[in-house]
Amino acid sequence: MTDDFYERRANGVREPDPTLGRRTRQQRPLPQPTDQAVVEPLPPAPEDEPPKPDHHARPKRERVILNDPRRGAGTLRARVELEEQTSWGKLLVKDHLVKVQLRTAMLLAGLVVVVFGSLPVLFYLVPGFSRLSLAGIPVAWLILGVLPFPFLFGVGIWYNRLAERNERAFVDMIEN
């Protein structure tokens, strides 16, 4: 496996770098997507290349991008709207997405803090509990040495799911 596996695509067409061409004009709107494949002009050539008059000039290179179904016309409109910072767009990000994401993160962090935060106090106040043992292994060692890791992984998966759902819901909402 070569190290730039990610740049290879099945038919030799490279996936466009999401940041490509954002250097010169940051607020350039994305190409107008339609239901067919679209033709996008290349971003301006880097300045290192001297503009030389070429007689048998090659036809201008064009990049062919297959349609991305998720990026509809609604997204574009919403994007422009958000970028222009209308009060609508401002409110939308602030009150919907950021608030929802922060609430999700806080809830899950609270869950973890409550679970882990209560354990030392529990062991300290109820010494008998830490002396229980299960098949020769002290329960405390199972609780502290094994169980936290599946627990943390589970919370991680859960958050990932919630966060992606929130983002999808936000995109859907501004598209409509």
Next chain:
Amino acid sequence: MQLNPWALTGIVLVAVVTFFLGHRSSRSATSTHDFLVARRTVRSRRNAAAISGEYLSAASFLGIAGIVLKDGADALWFPIGFTAGYLALMLFVAAPLRRSGAYTLPDFVEMRLGSTGLRRFSTAFVVFIGILYMVPQLQGAGLTLATILPVPVWAGAVVVMVLVAFNVIAGGMRAITVVQAFQYWLKLFAISVPAFVLCMVFFAGGGPDGFRPLGAPAPPVFTSDTTVDVQTDVTLHVRSDTYLWAYGRTDNGPAAGPTHWTPLAPHTVSEGTTLKFLAGTPVPVVSDSVADNANWLHPASGSLTDLLQTYSLMFATFLGTMGLPHVLVRFYTNPDGKAARRTTVHVLLLLGLFYLFPTLLGALSRMYVPELLVTGKTDAAILRLPSAMLPGVGGQILGAVTAAGAFAAFLSSTSGLLVSVAGVVSTDLLPGRVRDFRVATGLVALFPIALAVALRPEDISLSIGLTFALAASTFSPLLVLGIWWRKLSWPGALAGMFVGGGLVLAALIVNVVSGYTGGWAPWFVNQPALITVPVAFVTTYFVSRATGYGRPEHVHDIMLRLHAPDPLGFMRDRAVARFGQAEEKTRIAGRGRHRK
């Protein structure tokens, strides 16, 4: 210790594979973009393996087993905290941080708060944290190499640093990504296989001297006649009258023959002393560790101080992980914010898998290598355990596997730290071209080597604890408040970093001084996070409230970019804006190769 050809072979193999992988992937690294963030094209699974490989440092590979051997159940909070730190990072930082498009932590600071002064200040902290974290890695490397080869302790540090610097100079982030991902799997192998084999030995009858239960409320005992060479000055405690033979200096007087130690006072043993114990003698332990097995086995069985120390450790590790510059710089290599989150989920899995094993080996060490409690070199537990439990070639081979894993741990952590510090130095103090990155790497590499040779080899986990506390008290308020709170101002962030960082540094200095003058420092000097982190957050909050002029002008634009979902396409790459597009340069240079 005697020459162990197996371990030497293992270490040489790891070094060769590391060098080969780094060399192979550095051929395609040509631009600043490659060197800083590996072109931001690292897939989440490989990135997760690389992050875990980088994160599982000497503190995780050797330190956790050592501290479990010494402190028992309370030490289990270390692996929990090390893992939970990634959950906190994922919940509050990962995706927005990647969407910011920054290429180093100081660059994020400038992007968010628009202050170049604050950028310089955070550069200083990144460099300091990076070097502070590298020192124990190098000291651990010295310790490992010195146990298998008759070389001085500094030799291992130099070998690791030279190898790492070579890879980093050749290919930067692009080279070490593959190396670190490989080293994660190597470390998992190197700790899980010995753990399985030694557990089987344990259940099959318990090694050379039979089964040894840990449940008894007595101190551990020597089960065979044991000779211990004390290589650094230690203070030992015994729990009952102990008869032994000492040759050298004990209790500030010469000793040459049988002695008797009472449990009434601690006993000092000087460097170069040899102690001999008969089978059945209770093991004296170094003064800061838990003496009897009952306290060792049960968590929080100590005083209220222990409880507070546990909470302090939780604060430091939960919030400190997100402030470690070498962890954050790996998140910039993700393609987008969503990938950054997915990477973290994978990291949680990989770390959880790994951390099951050091605990197990630490518990076995308590039974089979208690003499480490006498010398205080508990960090060597994982390296010594296999040959103690399984005499002969089998034990030697297993010991070689653990030594190779430890060596991989030093290499991967050091390379990640070196890349992050060199990236910051080359873009903030130098113009940021590839050549500057290489120069910065060479310069940065010198400082940790000098410190590793000069400073006293502390317990690896201890100084790592302070590093986490420092990261938690400086960068974590800045990141969390910067991402979620619009009213953060640069004077507020500066004040928070200054106060939090200053307090931790003060604790560090007091700790070192107290370590040289008899260990009088109270608990919060060892584990200051419980105090410093809230103080840093509160300072940041109130100073930001008071200095509304310090908020950036376009805070809404910035927030939009941090939080807008990736398909909307607001992400802008600051590295491309500053250093140009990586692929274009490659194409012009004519270095593009056709690949299969």
